[in-house]
Amino acid sequence: MQDLEIYIRDLESGAVSRWLEGQLDQLQLDDSDVSSVAKGTASFNGARLRISLYPGAFGKRFTSLVLEGEDLPWNSDLECARSAWRAMEGEIRCSLGDWKEGDPVEDEKWWRLDHRGEQQVVWN
Template sequence: MQDLEIYVRDLDPVRLAMWLEANLDQILVPPTPFGNKPGLFKAEGRYSDSLIRISVYAEAFGKRFSSVVLEGERLPWDSDLACARSAWRALETEIRCSQGEWQEGDPVQDEKWWRLDERGEQLVVWN
């Protein structure tokens, strides 16, 4: 099972739905509020005959960033960064993702993230 996670600044749900529709073969369940947890949305789609589960967590990292997690046997992208690049082009807002080297227990102050915005792609400390 693969999983990708990106963080989207000031997420526009309509643009997110359009991006998902453009990159998955089929949307089975559009992003829908889930349970009684405010800010949690779930969706499902298909890509290359694989079920894709999508979770969106509003205000996951501060008030302005939402986490978008895609999980499935096959995904349209092979890395968080490739997913972030696609999202940045479609969503037209700042996208962040892990560079993939940080591990649980590593000092947070040393953690670098990819930031994609109108200035380009840069490795930055989140704060």
């Protein structure tokens, strides 16, 4: 099982489903209320995957999007973030890819994608 996770700032209703409709098959996700947890499913290359939205990640302005499945359309969180940014044009963040559960996060760098481009930043 693979997973990808990105963080979307100021997520708008329906934005994730509009983006994923062009990327996945059989998308079933109701993201009309972005203030509460939303879960859905889809398929990619015939494999089923799970989609979860968790509002209030890293403060009130970010929503965590987690995609889990055997086969995903992107090979890294950064590739996923780039695709999301092209579709939504808001701020998207993701890990650099080397963080492991249990590692300290105080000085951890993240990718931030926004109108200024792609930059490595400390979250705060």
